Amino acid sequence: MHMVHRRKFDKQFKLEVVQRSLGGITVKELSEELGIHVGVISRWRKEFLDSGEDLSFPGHGVEAMTEEQKKMGVFTKVCHWLKIYLQNSHINPCGH
Numbered sequence: 001m002h003m004v005h006r007r008k009f010d011k012q013f014k015l016e017v018v019q020r021s022l023g024g025i026t027v028k029e030l031s032e033e034l035g036i037h038v039g040v041i042s043r044w045r046k047e048f049l050d051s052g053e054d055l056s057f058p059g060h061g062v063e064a065m066t067e068e069q070k071k072m073g074v075f076t077k078v079c080h081w082l083k084i085y086l087q088n089s090h091i092n093p094c095g096h
Helices: 011-022 027-034 038-051 067-088
Strands: none
Touching: 011 027, 011 038, 027 038
């Protein structure tokens, strides 16, 4: 069985490809020139147009979060674990 290795492209490369696509070169032309599937380049364009340069292409396939989203994620986890703790300890949070 032959394994296909996924190529990885850094943020700067993706930004350059997107900028070229926005500058008048078609996605199809870039795809043929660079050997990258049209769908991949189109996805990079969409991410850039939806998120802007700062939040696009954070790496490892994970969308970048704003500081507020990060804080909310921590808050949600703390609330979740506190709820479990209170359910498993015989403490009534209302004092009854």
